[in-house]
Amino acid sequence: MALVDHTGQQVPSCTFRTRVGDTWKDVTTDELFKGKKVVVFSLPGAFTPTCSSSHLPRYNELVPAFKANGIDDVLCVSVNDTFVMNAWAAAEESDNIKMIPDGNGEFTEGMGMLVNKDNLGFGKRSWRYSMLVNDGKVEKMFIEPEKEGDPFEVSDADTMLKYVNANWKPQESIAVFTKPGCPFCAKAKAALKEKGLSFEEIVLGKDASIVSVRAITGKTTAPQVFIGGKYIGGSEELEAYLASH
Secondary structure (H helix, E strand, C coil): CCCCCCCCCECCCCEEEEEECCEEEEEEHHHHHCCCEEEEEEECCCCCHHHHHHHHHHHHHHHHHHHHCCCCEEEEEECCCHHHHHHHHHHHCCCCCEEEECCCCHHHHHCCCEEECHHHCCCEEECCEEEEEECCEEEEEEECCCCCCCCCCCCCHHHHHHHHCCCCCCCCCEEEEECCCCHHHHHHHHHHHHCCCCCEEEEECCCECHHHHHHHHCCCCCCEEEECCEEEECHHHHHHHHHCC
């Protein structure tokens, strides 16, 4: 491999073929980057293990933190077609991320990150990396080390956020069990949003059952909030927790 660090250079000019509903929509690099501060992370492929379990979910989780620190958009680029990227986005519920299908590998090749993964039956794919792009110019790149396998050491969301804001402290993951139409659930979610905290909502009756909540907390009420592996409680307990942190 001969990976190229493009820090200080303009991103390559490309047009991405995307599908929105039943309509084709061309998206240019100018539309994505011009006049904006954008974080990009690129990975070998949609639905692949590390990409689905760690890389994409953490970026999606931390988009509110990126935006609170002056980032306009977070883009995920992969050498996959738009149908695959759309299906992956839906499966991962990555609504905060703009999924960019570099189906022909033009952008990836222009970034010097196109690699051959014939040994896996993948053909040509992107090496894993992330970058901060300011008005179309690459300000910083985090490129995974050139070694066997699929290294994932420096292109993660936390590393990028620490670069964007050296004083940023990692947010603990938050999960909230809710019920549809529950006013206390709405109150809890509003409190988290007011603090700029991202969270995963687990809707009872859709994503889990009341049996799960009873098994985990011993309660059948909602909301039930967990932060960093710690059980917080309902909306009142959450309010007290947030006031003390």
